[in-house]
Amino acid sequence: MSIPRLPLLPLLLLATAWCAAPTAWASEASSDDAAVQRLRERLAERLAERTAPGRSVQAGAESITLRAESGASAAKGAAPARASVKTVAAAAEPRARVAAVPAPPVTPWSYEGGNGPAQWGALRPEYALCAQGQRQSPIDLSGGLPVDLEPVRFHYKPSAFSVLDTGRTVQAQLAPGNHIEVGGRRYELKRMQFHRPSEHRIDGRQFEMSVHLWHEDAQGRHAVVALMLDKGAAQPAVQMVWNNLPLEKHEENAARVMLDASTLLPADRRYYTYMGSLTAPPCSEGVQWVVLRTPQTVSAEQLELFARLYPMNARPLQAAAGRRILQSQ
DSSP, X not given: OOOOOOOHHHHHHHHHHHHHSOTHHHHSOOTTHHHHHHHHHHHHHHHHHHSOTTOEEEETTEEEEEEEOOHHHHHTTXXXXXXXXXXXXXXXXXXXXXXXXXXXXXXXXOSSGGGSGGGHHHHOGGGTHHHHOSSOSOOEEOSOEEEOOOOOEEEOOOEEEEEEEOSSSEEEEEXXXXXXXXXXXXXXXEEEEEESSOSSEXXXXXXXXXXXXXXXXXXXXXXXXXXXXXESSOOHHHHHHHHTOOSSTTOEEEEEEEEOGGGGSOSOOOEEEEEEEOSSTTOOEEEEEEEESSOEEEOHHHHHHHHHHOSOOOOOOOOOTTOOOEEEO
């Protein structure tokens, strides 16, 4: 009796179906029982030829293992060949697998090396202003127009604060309740950040450090007060921030004392002002800078402590590009 060559998977399913058939078939003897028995034996032989014992066959990304049973089992009325199926459903219909979508990589930027300021604009599309902007910061504040500017009104008071090491600078975050008034607008103090050396320069002079006091108004506009720090006497407010540094980068530590930002300010509060940008990616423009002309001092020890954390975290000077710089009298 000749058996046509069939694909392997239908043979497996047919063999599985015979194994699951009721054993009553064996008792319903008829004249063609011998022919059926021979058919089963030939199927077992064909399966044994196509699939060696213990060999795995891939079907729809699932593994099916076949084994031929001994002739002794066939003599007892069982099928001579039985398919041991690990995942029958998967063999009949392969299961679709959905790959997890990875999160987009975070593009790092730095103050030096291959991801330094010269490359910021190329790192991500949203950083394009770092290379293409026309009102970028910091700049050298020289040749300012001396005018009768309204004084900046500082409304600072002792406030709760926390200290965050961002991985690029030390940042003190203040509780609500502090603000300034400049140009007829009110800006709430949000945080202060430290840079070494100073990012802005005054008449070409760069200072040991600077601290930026970031403010924001109700419409989301920014005003930043920049204060130069020179080497000299210790600064209590700076020391208070240093005393509450977190133990690790990217961690935040809530201080148990109050910080009065007004103690950072000099008695002489004359200033330069101009329109610029953030000094780090994404370099967004439309930031009003208020740079106090008189520096404050920090001790050599305070400078050294910050230098051990961040030896250099200042963006290079940007072109003034004809911007108007005003200087209060």
